[in-house]
Each structure stands twice: as structure tokens, then as C-alpha cells.
Amino acid sequence: MAQNLQKERNDGERKKAQLKAAILIKFCLSVEKSLTFSDTMVALRIMRAQFPQIDKVSIQPFILQSQLYSSVKDRTRVDRDLESLKREKVLRIFKLNTGQDDHAIMFSEDYSSQIERVKKRSQEKKLGNLEVFEWFKTHVIDFKLEPSIEHHELWTLLSLGGKVKDEHISLLINAGLLTRQLIDPNMYWFTIPNIGSILKGISQGRKEVLSLLNRRRYKEMMLASLEKKHLRLSSLDMRFHLRDLIGSGHLKIVQTPTGLVVQVSKD
Amino acid sequence: MWREIGDREAGKIRPNAFANRFKRNRIESLQLSNHKDIVSAHRGSINSLQVDLTEGRYLLSGASDASVAAYDVQRPTEYEGNGIIGKHKCLFVVDRTHESGHQYAVSSAVWYPIDTGLFVTGSYDYHINVWDTNTTQVVTNFKMPGKVYKTAMSSLATSHMLIAAGTEDVQVRLCDIASGALAHTLSGHRDGVMTVEWSSSSEWVLVTGGCDGAIRFWDIRRAGCFLVLDQSQSQLGRRPPILDRSATNKVSSSKSSSPSPNLPVKARAAQRKLSNGSSMKQSPIAKIPAKGPLRQRLHPGMLSAQDRATAHYGAVTGLKVTEDGMHLLSAGSDSRLRLWDVESGRNTLVNFETVRLQTSKPMQLATSQNSALVFVPCMTTVKAFDMWSGRTDLTFRGHYECVNCCYFSFQDQELYTGGNDRQILVWSPSRLVYDEMDEGPHQDQDNWSD
Numbered sequence: 001m002a003q004n005l006q007k008e009r010n011d012g013e014r015k016k017a018q019l020k021a022a023i024l025i026k027f028c029l030s031v032e033k034s035l036t037f038s039d040t041m042v043a044l045r046i047m048r049a050q051f052p053q054i055d056k057v058s059i060q061p062f063i064l065q066s067q068l069y070s071s072v073k074d075r076t077r078v079d080r081d082l083e084s085l086k087r088e089k090v091l092r093i094f095k096l097n098t099g100q101d102d103h104a105i106m107f108s109e110d111y112s113s114q115i116e117r118v119k120k121r122s123q124e125k126k127l128g129n130l131e132v133f134e135w136f137k138t139h140v141i142d143f144k145l146e147p148s149i150e151h152h153e154l155w156t157l158l159s160l161g162g163k164v165k166d167e168h169i170s171l172l173i174n175a176g177l178l179t180r181q182l183i184d185p186n187m188y189w190f191t192i193p194n195i196g197s198i199l200k201g202i203s204q205g206r207k208e209v210l211s212l213l214n215r216r217r218y219k220e221m222m223l224a225s226l227e228k229k230h231l232r233l234s235s236l237d238m239r240f241h242l243r244d245l246i247g248s249g250h251l252k253i254v255q256t257p258t259g260l261v262v263q264v265s266k267d
Numbered sequence: 268m269w270r271e272i273g274d275r276e277a278g279k280i281r282p283n284a285f286a287n288r289f290k291r292n293r294i295e296s297l298q299l300s301n302h303k304d305i306v307s308a309h310r311g312s313i314n315s316l317q318v319d320l321t322e323g324r325y326l327l328s329g330a331s332d333a334s335v336a337a338y339d340v341q342r343p344t345e346y347e348g349n350g351i352i353g354k355h356k357c358l359f360v361v362d363r364t365h366e367s368g369h370q371y372a373v374s375s376a377v378w379y380p381i382d383t384g385l386f387v388t389g390s391y392d393y394h395i396n397v398w399d400t401n402t403t404q405v406v407t408n409f410k411m412p413g414k415v416y417k418t419a420m421s422s423l424a425t426s427h428m429l430i431a432a433g434t435e436d437v438q439v440r441l442c443d444i445a446s447g448a449l450a451h452t453l454s455g456h457r458d459g460v461m462t463v464e465w466s467s468s469s470e471w472v473l474v475t476g477g478c479d480g481a482i483r484f485w486d487i488r489r490a491g492c493f494l495v496l497d498q499s500q501s502q503l504g505r506r507p508p509i510l511d512r513s514a515t516n517k518v519s520s521s522k523s524s525s526p527s528p529n530l531p532v533k534a535r536a537a538q539r540k541l542s543n544g545s546s547m548k549q550s551p552i553a554k555i556p557a558k559g560p561l562r563q564r565l566h567p568g569m570l571s572a573q574d575r576a577t578a579h580y581g582a583v584t585g586l587k588v589t590e591d592g593m594h595l596l597s598a599g600s601d602s603r604l605r606l607w608d609v610e611s612g613r614n615t616l617v618n619f620e621t622v623r624l625q626t627s628k629p630m631q632l633a634t635s636q637n638s639a640l641v642f643v644p645c646m647t648t649v650k651a652f653d654m655w656s657g658r659t660d661l662t663f664r665g666h667y668e669c670v671n672c673c674y675f676s677f678q679d680q681e682l683y684t685g686g687n688d689r690q691i692l693v694w695s696p697s698r699l700v701y702d703e704m705d706e707g708p709h710q711d712q713d714n715w716s717d
Contacts, residue, residue: 075618076657080503083616101580101601146499184575249622265622
């Protein structure tokens with residue numbers, strides 16, 4: 001009888017130990033799972049859901065292209081999937097000025113709601129020529145899928161809505177939907193409105209994370225402890241920056257017996 | 268390996284497949300050579316390397332200290348280390364002290380493609396010199412309006428002997444050796460031209476990449492370029508499918524709302540006439556803006572000068588046409604490497620995992636035979652990427668500073684790289700495998716051989 005009781009107790013303890021082990025493994029896997037996804041669309045949706053909440057600026061979630069590269073293994077497939085999604089008008093790609101070849105991906109419905117918000121703000125400021133937003137939305141965005149547009153083409157497309165004046169284009173630029181290109185005065189980039197402070201946050205956050213790791217003796221840190229750190233200069237969270245830096249190749253993740261380690265890559 | 272030779276003998280493997288398999292195994296074992304060493308005669312960073320195309324024996328290098336040297340890469344000048352390491356010293360070196368040598372950095376040194384009797388060098392002192400190899404004298408020289416970034420001669424040419432020169436000036440110049448004068452100029456770029464390459468499928472086609480980010484294809488028999496590559500025109504794969512292309516000629520899509528991936532988008536709705544960025548080969552009416560400021564009457568060939576499509580978001584620093592002439596690789600100062608399909612003029616969207624590429628100098632790319640691998644100098648390393656998937660296959664770390672140029676010799680499967688640390692490094696397939704096949708390991712003393 002005593003033996004049976006002891007056996008039950010041992011069984012119970014063993015089960016508890018097994019349960020603990022299972023939870024621990026799942027936790028580790030989930031940290032790892034948050035870094036790799038099987039499919040571009042899945043990665044996009046999950047990253048959109050994980051976009052950090054920023055209080056001061058009202059902006060819809062966007063994803064940097066380098067973040068996608070960190071999550072999906074095959075980069076060529078990511079590029080091609082993005083291209084086909086862009087052609088299906090599910091999402092839109094914008095070129096950012098934070099560095100060489102940075103692109104932001106935003107879903108079309110998010111972008112439309114952002115344009116609505118901008119239009120409402122312009123209405124509150126009692127500016128004229130508000131019909132240009134409608135023309136922009138229906139004629140330009142639907143047709144031109146590339147991140148840049150020529151002045152003449154913009155004029156022609158907007159003219160489909162009505163008589164275009166220079167003030168209309170100035171309104172679009174002031175609202176933050178278009179920017180002039182520095183190299184070529186006749187070309188415009190499409191931009192996301194209200195994104196200025198976030199772009200600054202992105203570039204400063206990148207520098208901060210890299211300097212954090214570069215200051216250490218072996219230029220590496222455990223991923224678990226790095227994720228908990230809080231960034232001073234950027235309003236975006238650490239996970240956002242880590243994905244971006246891993247995808248652009250500045251950092252790399254190494255498997256060690258104690259867990260995942262983030263290292264500054266040497267090349 | 269012996270089994271494969273037996274299979275080839277029996278006819279189970281085709282001879283080409285056998286040779287390719289052997290070569291691929293050798294390429295995969297490329298490492299810093301332990302039996303070959305090139306003693307660099309330069310005191311400046313190496314800007315250009317080329318092995319001659321006729322024999323595959325002589326390596327020509329141009330450096331920033333205005334020196335040009337040639338090395339014999341098959342026969343060492345002396346042996347070291349018990350006869351294992353072969354040292355290759357230069358056969359001759361031409362530098363600033365030479366009476367007609369260059370005064371500033373030599374940016375490009377190429378052999379005359381027919382034989383090694385002549386070589387052509389281009390330098391930042393605005394001159395292109397044509398040298399006689401045996402006497403090391405300048406035969407002809409051409410003065411350019413700006414620093415010469417790259418010179419190229421076509422290896423397929425049978426009816427012309429033109430040197431294409433890309434300089435700081437916006438025009439690409441073609442110099443003729445036979446007459447000693449400038450043949451013609453090609454205008455269209457809006458900034459200096461950093462790279463020029465002749466096509467490997469036609470002796471009349473020249474590809475140029477400019478500092479404005481545009482890549483243009485020129486047929487030198489006509490005025491103007493016939494193709495400008497646009498990075499936003501892309502196709503989702505190596506080649507466009509045949510079916511879709513035949514369908515486009517009948518369909519005139521009005522608003523291009525239907526996603527048709529591999530079609531040249533020509534939207535001509537009833538109400539409006541748009542001018543799109545891409546100019547295709549057969550487009551007779553490229554861009555005639557209905558109400559625009561400028562109204563010059565341009566030669567139809569020159570309409571392409573108004574095409575502002577860019578292939579890279581920065582300058583184009585390197586170009587390489589694949590051996591079969593069907594694809595083009597381009598490296599840009601936006602640190603991207605792109606693969607283009609020459610036939611359709613589209614970006615194939617292969618993503619090469621390059622982090623950072625050198626941006627201020629032109630760089631030289633190399634491809635392996637059959638174009639399976641592309642060798643790219645990435646800062647201080649040279650990486651070999653798989654051409655169709657973009658994965659990094661091999662990394663060659665050996666230089667102390669930035670690598671500028673690399674050349675892959677098809678004959679020996681050896682890679683030569685030159686960089687800012689004034690060294691020319693040789694990367695060859697590991698010798699051990701070779702020895703095992705032929706002689707047996709050194710320590711094993713046969714006790715039955717007498």
C-alpha cells in the first residue's frame with residue numbers, strides 16, 4: 001500500500017516535471033517561432049498585428065522589407081510574392097529615405113484609411129481644394145503601382161477627376177502624400193503621411209541597437225535579455241528594430257546551447 | 268571519380284555532363300591557394316584584372332599607382348617551400364616612370380581579344396593607351412574628356428576593332444584602333460558612365476551602366492539605345508512564359524487592372540494617352556507628351572534619351588553579361604545586385620544577400636562557366652552567389668582591405684582577386700584531392716616501390 005502511494009507520488013512528480021519541460025520547450029520554440037515564418041503573407045499579417053502602439057503619432061501599421069527578409073528564409077520568394085501582391089493591389093510599397101534601399105510595405109486598406117485621416121485633418125484646417133484627395137485615391141493610387149511617379153503623369157491622372165491646378169499638387173505635398181525627389185525635380189515619391197518622426201526613430205533606433213552591441217566586449221548578447229531592453233531614442237519596440245537589422249544583414253542570430261545569441265556580423 | 272570515368276567510357280554519362288560535374292566539384296572546393304602565389308608588382312590598389320582569352324595564361328592587372336603588369340599564371344618563375352609553392356613574378360611592369368606611361372591611376376586594363384600582342388589601358392589621366400606587349404611601347408592613344416572608368420573590347424567582333432570607353436562624361440565613346448580616331452559617341456546617359464560591357468551574343472550590342480542608375484543597351488550601328496532597364500518592370504521567374512507573350516499583342520488593356528505579370532504594360536485608354544517609363548524594342552511612338560513644355564523634334568532613335576527609368580537607386584558600379592548572353596547582372600551603389608533577362612528587359616527579382624557593396628569605385632564581377640555562380644566583391648570578402656536563387660554559396664575571406672576586382676578563369680577553375688591591399692590573391696581548388704588521385708599522400712612511403 002505504501003509502495004503504491006509512493007509510486008503514485010513519483011508518477012505525479014514525473015508528470016509535473018514533464019509538463020514543466022513541455023511548457024519550457026514551447027516557450028523557447030515560441031521565441032524562435034516569432035522569428036521565422038513559412039509564408040510571406042503570414043509574416044506580413046503577423047508583423048502588422050505586432051506593430052507597436054505609438055501614442056503621439058496616428059499612423060497605420062507598416063512593415064519594413066528588411067523585416068520580411070529576416071523572417072522568411074528564401075529572399076527571392078519574398079521579392080516575388082511581394083511583386084504579385086503588389087500587382088493584386090493587396091499592398092503598396094513605399095521607398096523610405098532612411099538609408100540605402102529601405103522600403104515600407106503597407107496594406108491597401110490601411111493606406112486608404114490613412115488618406116482619409118489626412119483629408120479630415122485638412123478639412124479641419126479649412127484648406128481649399130479638398131477634392132484632390134478623392135482624385136488621388138481613385139485615379140492615381142489605383143493605377144500607379146510603383147513607388148515613384150513623374151510630374152506629367154501625375155498631372156494627367158489627376159486631370160481625369162477635374163481641372164488640376166498647381167495648388168492641388170502643393171496640397172498633396174503638404175499633406176505628406178507626395179515628396180519631390182532630390183535628384184530629379186520632375187519625379188515624386190509616394191510617401192506615408194505623418195511618418196516623419198517614425199523614420200527618425202527608425203534610424204536612431206538602429207544606431208542605438210548597434211552601438212549597444214558594439215560596446216560589449218564580444219559584440220554579442222543573448223536574445224532574451226536584448227528583447228527586454230528599452231530604447232531611449234526610438235518610439236518603436238526592440239523587436240521591430242531587431243527584425244529590421246537581422247534582415248538587412250547587420251546582425252545575425254546564432255544558436256547556442258543556452259539559447260539564441262545576437263551578434264554583430266563582421267562582413 | 269573513377270566510377271564516373273568508367274561511366275563516361277561506357278556512355279552512361281554524356282561527356283559534357285561529366286566535365287561539368289568535375290568542374291563543379293572543383294569550384295566548390297575553392298580556397299586560398301596553397302601552391303600558387305602571385306607576387307604583386309604594384310604599390311597601389313589593384314583596380315582591374317583580366318586573364319587573356321586566347322590561351323588563358325597571362326594575367327593583366329592595372330593599379331592605382333599608374334602601373335600595369337602582366338603575370339604568367341601557369342608557369343611560376345620560381346619555387347619555394349620545397350618546390351610546393353610556385354611564385355609568379357611579373358613578366359613586365361609599366362609604371363609612371365615609363366616615357367608614355369599613365370600619370371594617374373589605371374582603372375581598366377584589358378587584353379586585345381584576338382591575341383596577347385596588344386593590350387588597352389584606361390586611366391584617370393584622361394587617356395586610353397594601346398600598348399604593344401612585346402616592346403611595351405604605346406602604339407596609339409586616345410584623349411577623353413574625363414576620367415576613364417572602364418574600357419572594353421568585344422571578344423566576338425569580327426568586323427570592328429572598337430574600344431568602348433566609359434568616362435566621367437555623359438557620352439560613351441567608341442575608339443577605333445584601326446584608324447586611330449574616335450568612331451562615334453553614344454549619348455543618352457545623364458551622368459558619368461561607370462561600366463561598359465559588350466554583349467556576349469552580338470558584336471554590335473553594348474551595355475552601359477551610368478552614375479545616374481540607368482542601364483542602357485546600344486546597337487552601335489544605330490543612334491540611341493534600344494533598351495533601358497527599369498527596375499520596376501519585373502517578371503516572376505527566369506524566363507517569361509511563351510503563352511502570355513503571344514496573348515499581349517491582341518489585347519490592348521485599358522487600365523491594366525488585370526494582373527498580368529509578364530506583359531509589357533502599354534495602357535492606351537480611349538480618353539488619355541499615357542507615356543510609360545519603359546521603352547521596348549518595337550515601340551515606334553515612345554513618348555510624345557500631349558501638353559508638355561518641350562517640343563523639339565527629335566530623331567526617333569534619340570527619343571530614348573528622355574527615358575528616365577533607373578535600374579538601381581544609385582550608380583551602377585558593375586555589369587556582367589552571362590556567357591550565353593541571355594541574362595545580365597548589375598551591381599549598384601544601393602548595395603543591390605540584380606539579375607535581368609536581356610530578352611524581355613525585365614528584372615527577374617532574384618534577391619542576392621548582399622549587405623554592403625563598395626560604392627565609389629567601379630567593380631568587376633565574374634561568373635563561373637554555365638553561369639551557375641556569380642562572384643561578387645563585397646567589401647573585404649568575395650562572395651559566390653547561386654545565380655538563380657541568390658543564396659550565398661561560398662565566401663572567400665583573405666584580403667585585408669576592400670576587394671575591387673575578381674576574375675574567374677574557366678580553364679583552370681581558379682579565381683583571381685585584387686583589392687586595395689595591393690595583393691592579387693589566387694583561389695584554387697584544393698590540391699589534396701588532386702594529389703590523392705595522382706600520387707598518394709606524401710607521408711605514405713610505399714614499401715613495395717623500388
